[in-house]
Amino acid sequence: MILYDANAPGPNPTTVRLFAHERGGLEFDVVTIDLVGLENRKRRYLTDVNARGEVPALRLDDGSVVTEITAICGYFDEVAQGGRPLFGETPQERAVIHMWTRRAYLEAVLPFVNYWRGGEAAENAYRGHRILQPEARRSNRLLAERGLNQFDEDLAGGTYLAGREATMADILLYAFMATVIEGEGINWLNVPQRPNVAAWYKRMAAREASKKMLASLPAHFQN
Amino acid sequence: MILYDANAPGPNPTTVRLFAHERGGLEFDVVTIDLVGLENRKRRYLTDVNARGEVPALRLDDGSVVTEITAICGYFDEVAQGGRPLFGETPQERAVIHMWTRRAYLEAVLPFVNYWRGGEAAENAYRGHRILQPEARRSNRLLAERGLNQFDEDLAGGTYLAGREATMADILLYAFMATVIEGEGINWLNVPQRPNVAAWYKRMAAREASKKMLASLPAHFQN
Numbered sequence: 001m002i003l004y005d006a007n008a009p010g011p012n013p014t015t016v017r018l019f020a021h022e023r024g025g026l027e028f029d030v031v032t033i034d035l036v037g038l039e040n041r042k043r044r045y046l047t048d049v050n051a052r053g054e055v056p057a058l059r060l061d062d063g064s065v066v067t068e069i070t071a072i073c074g075y076f077d078e079v080a081q082g083g084r085p086l087f088g089e090t091p092q093e094r095a096v097i098h099m100w101t102r103r104a105y106l107e108a109v110l111p112f113v114n115y116w117r118g119g120e121a122a123e124n125a126y127r128g129h130r131i132l133q134p135e136a137r138r139s140n141r142l143l144a145e146r147g148l149n150q151f152d153e154d155l156a157g158g159t160y161l162a163g164r165e166a167t168m169a170d171i172l173l174y175a176f177m178a179t180v181i182e183g184e185g186i187n188w189l190n191v192p193q194r195p196n197v198a199a200w201y202k203r204m205a206a207r208e209a210s211k212k213m214l215a216s217l218p219a220h221f222q223n
Numbered sequence: 224m225i226l227y228d229a230n231a232p233g234p235n236p237t238t239v240r241l242f243a244h245e246r247g248g249l250e251f252d253v254v255t256i257d258l259v260g261l262e263n264r265k266r267r268y269l270t271d272v273n274a275r276g277e278v279p280a281l282r283l284d285d286g287s288v289v290t291e292i293t294a295i296c297g298y299f300d301e302v303a304q305g306g307r308p309l310f311g312e313t314p315q316e317r318a319v320i321h322m323w324t325r326r327a328y329l330e331a332v333l334p335f336v337n338y339w340r341g342g343e344a345a346e347n348a349y350r351g352h353r354i355l356q357p358e359a360r361r362s363n364r365l366l367a368e369r370g371l372n373q374f375d376e377d378l379a380g381g382t383y384l385a386g387r388e389a390t391m392a393d394i395l396l397y398a399f400m401a402t403v404i405e406g407e408g409i410n411w412l413n414v415p416q417r418p419n420v421a422a423w424y425k426r427m428a429a430r431e432a433s434k435k436m437l438a439s440l441p442a443h444f445q446n
Contacts, residue, residue, distance in 0.1 A: 067322055
């Protein structure tokens with residue numbers, strides 16, 4: 001397997017890195033794509049790897065390519081040797097983790113990513129390669145705040161989103177939050193007024209896999 | 224199992240209905256929630272079924288509740304007796320179908336649902352129970368158009384999104400498109416300028432499961 005990773009990892013590559021550290025039992029080569037130079041938007045990458053120009057992407061041993069971070073992590077989860085599956089071990093566990101992963105993405109991650117994409121830094125980074133929604137910046141912030149408020153209620157008395165163990169849902173939410181808090185200074189994502197989310201964030205940050213992931217980020221993500 | 228379904232099925236309940244028809248081998252009771260009267264936003268539903276006020280929801284035999292349409296369908300896929308799995312049979316198939324399902328949702332479905340939610344009909348239907356984004360209506364339409372244009376390229380020479388067989392990805396995209404085209408008249412979703420999407424849409428509409436799903440919709444979804 002070859003993982004196409006990024007030289008300036010935004011939250012998508014970071015999520016796959018964190019997943020790989022948490023999951024263990026995986027062996028793959030890494031090819032680093034120059035996101036800063038928009039290598040991912042040039043013909044060679046679009047033709048050979050991913051017509052959508054997204055990073056990360058995973059080339060399987062038969063040469064085919066899988067994209068979408070949850071699909072890449074799901075594949076990793078199935079082919080890893082040993083360790084604990086992070087998508088669940090029974091149909092019910094898999095359904096519950098699937099539910100929390102989707103909630104994390106749609107109720108918090110996507111709104112705060114779209115909020116970030118509404119600013120000038122995103123315009124500069126994408127240089128015309130994405131349709132952005134600066135006009136929806138305020139409502140995207142409200143959607144993200146409301147989503148995180150709901151997670152604060154959900155986490156009351158609990159440890160992780162789907163129960164006592166960290167799963168794909170926590171990895172996704174934490175990787176995105178950590179990357180944009182540390183790298184972009186979007187500090188309203190983690191405030192004392194959401195004590196359960198704050199405690200969960202601290203718990204995630206203390207995990208060995210998270211430390212490895214954070215240590216792998218470029219300097220401007222570690223301020 | 225008990226499926227909490229809706230009396231005025233928007234695209235989310237419709238997706239689960241279509242999945243159940245396609246998958247087969249499932250037995251569950253149905254409780255119909257009065258979406259028109261906002262029963263799903265009242266304390267009883269929020270406390271007993273789904274704190275997020277969303278329909279559909281699936282009560283498992285141990286009393287717990289799973290929400291999120293892809294998680295419900297994923298659980299159905301695992302517990303159905305006989306038939307063909309619609310989420311794939313091998314790790315690679317599952318990864319590819321997962322990828323296409325996520326692309327369908329994020330690149331087309333969510334933008335055109337958010338487009339619809341930017342209009343007055345949505346304001347009237349939700350009556351304050353959702354943060355809407357009328358200011359982003361135009362960019363949501365552009366995002367959906369661009370997503371569907373990409374699917375038109377992806378479908379060139381192919382039959383279904385993930386290959387020769389219909390999968391969860393097709394079910395999700397078709398159920399949402401059919402519901403809002405038939406029910407809300409959003410006809411720009413299916414135009415002759417996207418011939419491969421149009422042929423795929425016709426192919427999906429001709430399936431027995433789709434006919435059953437469409438026949439179950441209220442009259443205003445069948446004009």
